[in-house]
Amino acid sequence: MDFQPKSVSGAAGGLSLAVCIGQVVLLKNKKKVFTMDNLDYEAEVGALHPGGSTAAVGGADGKVRLYSVQGNTLKDEGKTIELSGAITDMAYSNDGAYLALIDDKKVTSVFTVADDYSVKNNFYGHHAKPVTLAWSPDNEHFATGGMDMMVFIWTVSDPDKRIKVPDTHRLHHVSGLAWVDEHTLVTTSHDASIKQWTIKY
Structure with a gap:
């Protein structure tokens, strides 16, 4: 580059x-x-x-x-x-049906690709800027991590259905997210640790 x-x-x-x-x-x-x-x-x-x-x-x-x-x-x-603010991360779902975005105004948005990128749902929960986003292999859930040291797992079809993982890394915010499978999420942070979480819906 x-x-x-x-x-x-x-x-x-x-x-x-x-x-x-x-x-x-x-x-x-x-x-x-x-x-x-x-x-x-x-x-x-x-x-x-x-x-x-x-x-x-x-x-x-x-x-x-x-x-x-x-x-x-x-x-x-x-x-x-x-969107409402500067975009901090975004990703298409694995099947290409949705595009999820997070911005510095703490809003998470999902758009439907086939419907000319119309808004599917908006999600709220982070108290500070979200910085990383990753789709679950099931294309129905995705995770976001923020400067508030929290991780949320969202359900595309229902913005009120969310799993909150507080204090994922106590010394620093979550810097990266990755799914191993539909029920296993990995988080990274500048605290020099990688953690694996079992997610139960």
């Missing part, structure tokens, strides 16, 4: 999307194939649709820009999603 990467996302067909400081890069089989410079916004995080058809890039301005992946290029179709 020419500049420091902030986020990376992978999809089918060897595609990867790297969001760097001042630059968005599309890679194919580990080689750079397309670069977007001179952006008129500050790109924070990117997510590739699992099918490799769309690249979503979230900005500090609270907007998500949807680019279509055409061969080895990204084409701006002029489609955006507006």
Whole structure:
């Protein structure tokens, strides 16, 4: 990379999307194939649709820009999603049906891809900025972690149904999330520890 990467996302067909400081890069089989410079916004995080058809890039301005992946290029179709604050993380569900986003105004939002990215649900619960998000393999649940040292597990179809995991890491906030399977969540933190949690719905 020419500049420091902030986020990376992978999809089918060897595609990867790297969001760097001042630059968005599309890679194919580990080689750079397309670069977007001179952006008129500050790109924070990117997510590739699992099918490799769309690249979503979230900005500090609270907007998500949807680019279509055409061969080895990204084409701006002029489609955006507006959120309440700067986007801190986002990810498509594993089946590509939903796009979940978190912003610095403590709002978690899920959009339905097939319905032209209409809002499915908004979720509230974090007391401080959420910074990381990960989908469960079941595509019905996803986890968010924040500066409030809390992790929430949300249910896509029901915003009121949530599992709260307080004080996940007591010395520092959660920095990363990953699912091992539908009932096993891993959290990382700057406190130099990795923890595994069993989630029961």
